[in-house]
Amino acid sequence: MIPLPLATLNQYISAERTNRFKAAKIKHNATNIAKMFTVKAIREGVTFRWGVPLRFDWYCADKRSDPDNIAFQHKFVFDGMMAAGFLENDNWAHIVELNDRFFIDKKRPRVEVYEIGE
Incomplete structure (x- = not known):
């Protein structure tokens, strides 16, 4: 579970067009938030078998x-x-399929990532 928003595509594009350093800061901050919550998940015992489909449940405000x-x-x-250190690389060998579902949760926007069994 990672809280949202990190940054939508439109926000990122707007930042890039304004100032490339602004876009780099958005990417840096969003990546750090995802890293922090991934470390938390690792400590809680979450593991994935890479090379299987992944499901992203996006809960937006x-x-x-x-x-x-x-x-x-x-x-x-x-x-x-x-x-x-949870994912070695986000290449084709590790990321083979992405499934996205979208929901509304005004009180707790977030994304939840699951591996889908074979």
Whole structure:
């Protein structure tokens, strides 16, 4: 479980167009948040078998962003997982399928990541 928002695609693009350093800061901050919560999950005993499909359950505060804009945040989640040592690489050998589902939770926006059994 990682709290949202990290940054939607539109927010990231806007930051890049304004100032590339602003976009780099967004990426750095979002990756660090994902890393922090990944470390917490590791301490709680969470493990994944990489090379299996993954499901992302996105719980958003509202419907202001389109689902594809929200799912852009995969990048930050995977980078955080790698920074935490949970994921070796976010390449084709490890990430073979992504399934996204979208929900509303005004009180606790977050993303939950699950491996899907074979």
